[in-house]
Amino acid sequence: MPSFNPPKKPSNPWKPPKSSWVPAFFLTRNPKTLNNHVFFKMQLEEDQQGKRRSDLSLLLSDQILAGILSKLPLPQLSCSLVCKRWCRIHGSLLQSLKLHDWSFLERGRMVSRFPNLTDVDLINACIKRVPTSNWGLVLTHSMVTIPLDTSDLDLSGELLGEGRRLVPESLDQGLRALARGCPNLRRLRVVDVSRPIDDEGRAFSTADGYEGKALDTGLSMIAAECLMLQELELHQCTDFSLRSISNCRNLQVLKVVGCSEGLYGSVVSDVGLTTLAHGCKRLVKLELCGCEGSYDGISAIGMCCFMLEELTLCDHRMEGGWIAGLKSCGNLKSLRLQSCRRIDSDPGPAEHLGLCPTLEKLQLQRCNVRDKQGMSALFTVCGTVKELEFQDCWGLEDEIFSIGSCCRRVKSLSLEGCSLLTTEGLESLVLSWKELQRLRVVSCNNIKDIEVTPSLASVFSVLKELKWRPDTKSVLADSLFGTGMGGKGGKFFKRV
Template identity: 55%
Template structure:
């Protein structure tokens, strides 16, 4: 039989202190204890939630209706309103409804199957179509020509063969075809019937302008570039027109037939509710200005810029019985031959005379101007040439002359 080792009595057995390894083997694993503690913490009613990631945060604005959210976004400052459209598609859609003015740079944004302009911005009230109405250059030169509010990208071959620059960089063929402009005007007028101001080039046909007048009854202000006598025949269709700007030619950009006494007479009989009228690069004479004075009885402000008027046009101002302000801008001459002083007449309602960037060396024309504006109370001279003490001495003709500003 195998020998058995004697077992020592209990009182002689060696007692040892349990180690951590033995406890870990005898007790439940610590990971279960940790998991239980974590579960209890989550199930406690007084737990503290960890902040959710930004991507998973709930959209609290989703509880608001479109009408309420639009009212909130409308109170944002303009810089913040422009960047708020990057938040989400809904904000972008609502902010597009708040946009009121827009300058179109690409005609395809208006005249395309999707009609993106009128779909995105249905509440527009001020639209400028002039930049998009100019055909883009075939080979861009990288040169941007600015002339007042108009900017044009020049073609790489805008120079003449002898190296000299032509008088006008944009000819008639550089504008969009009339059919294309008419189609765009039809889309715009039907999609934005609340228009109040429209700037366009007069390459549109008479039918195209008539569509705008019929679809947009609230239209009150029109800027018509490269205007001609023919393009003014449909101007009478704008029943509520109050502010009109006619640009016959713009030196350095384009030249055209311009507006003569015929066009001014058509304008006078068609727009009798005009309050402000601006003539830029227009021709005419005493007959045209006199017709405007006789027919447009509500006219209060007349601006003549870079005019090509015939001699004696200034005498027609005496027929403007309600004119308050007369502005002359960029005029190389005031009037070549104002005529006899006894035939000039006067406009007793003119209170403000503003001369900006004008040649004032002709004492005879300045004397005639002060006689016509004898009741003026305020004069403004800004960046004018030819001013001297004798010129200011002529101003004594004005009976109620009160204030003078030289800038």
């Protein structure tokens, strides 16, 4: 019986073999699709060539373009709006940034946009913003200016409640992102948060064997990853915060803000100062604002931070006897007291105070100096100073000012806004300083030109620098001399 074989279907000429390297668009059965794709590709190449002709900056490499943009004056923000390439290059050039939105850092967008940051200010971003208040009230502080809301005016005594501050988890997440994205960070300003007692982290030991806690925070991540960090400003600081930054081995400039009236009330005690001293031994400049402590904390800083040259105490809450700890600062050259309500309530016997041997400059700004015992202890410890400055100090009378006679090496004296000091009190001390070379007296209304004696005038004649404007009235009279103004009405307004 004859066999029947059905005819085979003709093979598709557009079907490539299975092992073909032909692109996917050749797999279609419609030849028109192939023609459309080829036409689209040719048109795309023509558009790209036309774009290259119109944008001549594409002929420059990224390195050359970055060199050109770096020569432009600041700010360079408009350069980043040209195109994505210019935005990327501009971001790589920016090294200093002041952030206002914390979410920009917390989501990782800041470090990807600006990968080469070395100076970051996060203080404004650490305080949550509220919609524009109908009250029209604005809080202006030395570090921040923010609008106030009705929820901020509570009975706790702080204008910024818990609702305006970051939670610890959000702060740690943002600082971790900053530490990973900007390892070359050199300067940082940030506001820490208060943490519950049960969130103190696990125990750890430093290289010197000091036991502490809190290695699992954002600040500790900054200390571990940003090895080039040299300057740090930490607000709302506590002993817990100082433990976290104790591993910043290369830190040289540190500003610690503990309690700030109207904003927050945190506590920095001897425990935190001792932890800081054992960890950050390369400190050159230290500023303590609103910090508590005593002789133990100051002496620990002096003994461990042997490179410390400048120490500033602003509105301190130190216990009595802290001045004696200054004798441990073997390399201290400048001491500044700002807005201090008291100098030292109980300095102790004079024989236990000691002397700071290398101190050259002493500044008192907006301080209450009425305490004779505290001022006597201060001048005793600072007996080697060569520059002495008083600015807007309360209670600087002749008796208090005369205590400075124990400082016999004074070469420069500056007095500003000291309204209780008289000409006689100034003269008695100036004549005792044989090495005085510079004198500056401004806005001291009790010091009169007519009371200057010949002996005091002879001292003025040998000074290298003299700025004498004690009485604002005399300055006004000198400026109006010869103009015909400032006289009586009958002589000035002539009748026609």
